[in-house]
Amino acid sequence: MPNFNKYVRDFWQPRRGLAIAEACVIGVVAALSAVFLRFSSGWLGTFRVSTSYAIPAILALPLIGASFGFLAGFLVERFAPEASGSGVPQVKASLANIPITLTWRVAAVKLVSAILMLGSGMTLGRQGPTVHVGAALAAGMSRVFPTSPDHRRQMIAAGAGAGLAAAFNAPITGILFVVEELLQDLSGLTLGTAIIASFIGGVVSRLLGGRSLQLNLELIESKSSFIITELPFYLILGILAGLLAALFRQGLLLSLSYYRKLRVSLTLRIALAGLISGIAIAMLPEGFRNNTGLRLFIIDGQPSVYKVMLVFVAEFILTLVAFGSGAPGGLFAPSLILGSCLGYLVGVVEFQILGFSTPNTYALVGMGAFFSAVSKVPITAIMIIFEITTDFNLVLPLMIGSVTSYLVADKLIPGSLYAKLLQLNGIDIDTEMPINSRFINLTAQEVMQRQVETLQEQMTVDEAIQAFSHSTQRGFPVLDNTKLVGIVTQSDLMKIREGKLSRDAPVSEIMTSHPITITSKHSLSNVLYVLDRHQISRLPVLEGRRLVGMISRGDIIRAEANYLNCKSAPNQPKIKPSYIVYQTQSPSTGQGRLLVLVANPETAETLLGLAATIAKYNFYEIECLQVVIISRHNNPAETPVKTAQSRGLLLSAEIMGKKWKIPVHTQIRVAHDVANATLETIKDRNINTVLMGWKGGTSTPGRIFGSVVDTIIRQASCEVVLVKLGKNLNTKLKNNSLIPTNFSSCLVPMAGGPNSKIALKLLPALAASNNKLKINLTQVFPLSETKLDTKLLQAARHQLIDMYKLSNQITSVPLRSDSVAQGIINLVKTDESDVVLLGASREGMLQQAIKGNIPEAIVYGVDCTVILVRGMTSEQ
Structure with a gap:
């Protein structure tokens, strides 16, 4: 049996043959999901359009939009919040080793919610969701077997490429998008797996989608021509596409910010977007009810200039409305529709002046130009239109329009749209810096152990030996009135065994005085250099002369392993300041303030009783704090939370304060972290003492009391009182007594x-x-x-x-x-x-x-x- 287990482990070790086989499976699975998304959303779209004829559109479309949007939002918010939005930013972040969740659960929720979103009539595309679904399926598959972090990234990239290839029936586009936008990696195995997965995804999608393997895809047979006199018009088209795409990108970011300020749940935001979209589409001409058909209508038909302008304005505004809500839909399809409208209008002007090309040709070039400026992927934009049309005459106009629009848009708003969307959620990706470089530029502050056991200079060697015997720490900083004066390691204890000193000698006799130290701002490259230069295994970390942590070779190895496995990263969302959503104040009549963290209703009364005991004696006021924790990807000032239960608990504290004749202030803060919210409250409210409940221990590695308590103890600028309540404590208080009744x-x-x-x-x-x-x-x-x-x-x-x-x-x-x-x-x-x-x-x-x-x-x-x-x- 041991030999069999070893054989299985060895067989599944990452290697080229396994990567190719896995890429084939990923291509098939991604294509199946893309086909399912296409047909399911098409069926719901047909249902929505037919219902709008059976029932007055002004009733049917808003009702369907709001209800389907509500269902889509509920699924995302309840089961996989990571499935919101386009999905491309999440994939980009995961490939940059940011700990973003990509699992089968995310893939399933994204698939179903995207179908509902498209069926609701919102003007978003299915291509972004297929990229997200393909990547999530690949990530889930890579977790089944013991593969390396690099292998996992390759499979995620292959899944994303296969998803896009299946969505557009364009294998080369899937490959280029992975290389140009997501991974920026041209290594042989990465490129090979992406090619295989994208090719299989495109082929399977065409076969199951009812199309042949010939390159006549879903649009038209384009027979265009290009002459040099048209060059100025294609340049003008590129410039206009760049300008309007920059405006479109800025509008997307503003829409996201506006929705978050509404302080309603994701479910209601998406339902609201569906309702607005339904009302708007009901008031527009009937052709707008089939969003998928608009692109064909512009390119393959002979629409009037008025109708094309109306399509552009309506698509522009409705996409901002839908995308800002966080609906699970992409921007590829809206970008192509907007680009086709813009190109058609430029083509009409050119035809009136020169009479060479038809407006439909300019519509195709406009699609590539606008898509290039929005997504900042000019090569992908050129290739996607070429694969759709298989018209070589379009290549040069596409290059002119796409590159020009890209340069104009990048000049106005530099950087990737997807990177900016991540920054809006607190995630900063430096795409110009390799992954290993990003890790090595971590600072000591991000890796060090903050909970450090120390010795006092006046302690004896015997006490130091006891400290070593009761701790896993192998080096103890020595302090004199909180200032670092030395360090004692296990090798220093050898002096005792050699008989040079007695156990009653002070620690200062064996410690290394004036140890080598670093600051919290030192990068890991500097830390590694110092460790190697002086042949030591650990370093004290100082801020000024104050010890704030210790860093060892083991800490660096652990941090690198966590980073490679996407468990942590230097670009994690930064903690934003907490936000007060509820606050009451009593008359300020005390000589100081005591802060009570109220969290558990079962122990709140007892803690408040102890707080009142201290406050009464010291003539303090009581400040009661409740902290509502949210994801670091959300902004505390923009995230809606439920506070009914918290307000009820704080109200009981106010009632107790009136009974005890002690001023009681209350507040509820929305925050990323309890400790930081508490420290902010201490500073804002000039707190003299903090009273906290404590369970008596912690299971958090590297922590003594727990992550929250440890941080507050180290950083709070006031007294800290921890209370671990006894098992048999009577938490009910007597009318005339503040402390619990059985304290004797x-x-x-x-x-x-x-x-x-x-x-x-x-x-x-x-x-x-x-x-x-x-x-x-x-x-x-x-x-x-x-x-x-x-x-x-x-x-x-x-x-x-x-x-x-x-x-x-x-x-x-x-x-x-x-x-x-x-x-x-x-x-x-x-x-x-x-x-x-x-x-x-x-x-x-x-x-x-x-x-x-x-x-x-x-x-x-x-x-x-x-x-x-x-x-x-x-x-x-």
Whole structure:
């Protein structure tokens, strides 16, 4: 059996034969989906047109447009939001190693929603969706077998090319579009798989579409001629196409922005677009009801100038209406129709002046020119018209018109339309930079480990050894009052084994002083150079003199692997500022503000009770915050969200505030990230203390408390209070009490230094609301220590009595144990404490609450409530 498994793995390893076979399958599957899309949308279109004759068009067309648009939007929004829009930008981003979802689910939703969209009568094309569907099918297939990232990209490109080839019945066009717009890759295997998939896709599409393999495709038999005197008219056509295409592109971007400002769901946006399209088409001549037939009407018929101008204006406006809504449709077909109208009008003028060519010839050239200027693919534009007509006489006029329009449009609005659509969603693709170069230009800030365990300079070597034994970290920065002064690695501990130093010696005796460091802005190429130059495995990352992270060779390897597998990328959508969608304010009568993150209705009352306890004692106001998370591809200021449940929770907080006579302000923010929204609130509202619930641990690799809490602890410019609620805690509050009813005994471990003062700071607030609260102060001593120094405990006890005037029962309990955490856990169970209060400085809280043990060890060992307090530091 092991040999068989090895044979299967070896057989499916990426190689040329497998890539060619997979490209063949992709070509067939993409063609089948394209044919299904064509016939299904055609059937729905026929139904829509026939219904408009059976029922008054002004009723039938808007109703069908809105209902089909609603169904299409619901499918996309509910099952695959990635299936919205054209689909070409998503494929382009995926091929640039941006983590965009391309799966069979996306392909299925795109296919069905595109059929509904086309059936609704919206003036979008099916070619963009076929590109998206082909690429998604290929991506899904590439995940079935253990292939390389390069192999996956090749298959996605082949699927996109096959989809376009099947949509247009133009194999060469599919190949050129992949090379010119999507991949910019001319390597042998990539080009070979794209050629095979596109060829098979085109052939299968023609056969199943009822056409022969001859190159007389879906338009006309064009017999044109070209003479040199027509050159100025083709130049004029190119210039006009470039100008109007630039206007069209700008209109598309403005339409997308406008729809997002409506703050309604994608489903309603697409339904609205279908309704508007239906009303407009019902008011236009009957020929507009068959959108597919408009292009044939312009090229193959003899329309009047008035009708052609009407088609151009109507198609221009209705495409902006439909595309801006996010409907799953493409821009290829609208671009060709607009170009044919523009070319026909120029041809009429030329025929009136020179009388050489017919306007239909100019219509064909106009199609290529407008398509070239919109999509910025002049070679593809030339070839698509040539494959459609097989007329060699059109090649030179197409080259003149397409290249001229491309240059004019690029001068007015540089860059790819699809890249700009991605930028609108926060994704920036530098198409001029190779993928490997983009990775190597990542900065240390994007790759480093932010959660770093550190040692204090005054710690002993024995404590450093304990830190190494309890951590997977192999190098510890040494800090002196938050400033980096050295680094201790495993090799430094060899000095102990060699007998050069005792375990009681300070860490400063074995650390490497003035270690080599980098800044967070250093690129990975610089980081790799420094690591190799000094033959070291890790580097501290600084901002000024403040330690913000560590980066190692392993971090770089992990980041590169994630990047190649599209799990992360340097061009991920950037986090935008949060947006306030709901806010209430009470009179500002307090001396400070306490921020409470309200998320879980089951624990909200208890957290608010603790917040009120602290606020009452410190004369603070309470600020309640709810954060609604959205995708980074959406703009918080433009994304509609439901806030009914959140408002209800915040309203209950306002009611509690009135009962407690404490000012309570509330707000709901739409954001990409909870931590960033919280930090923005802290800054905007001048928060003094943050109170957060905490589940007690995290499953996130590289995190200590969790991604949100870790970020807030490191970056918040105020005190931070974390609360892990006990399992048996009674969350209901008494009428005359702010803290939970069964808080009767509080254990406060003391460790000396500044942490002790921070731990004691919250006690007066808790005791002020419950004068029966029993307070136990404890300090853990090693079993080997015979004489216990309890000066710290006695000083803390006197401080609570003399400074804070507490009348509660306060006891001091020295404790012997080799494990600080286990000693505290045992004491909690023995004394049946209700709450454990841990104090820590910023660095201490993230690495070790009490002499080498992080609070997580204590939290997991007790069932009672645990409160962790991080005080202000000098750097803040």
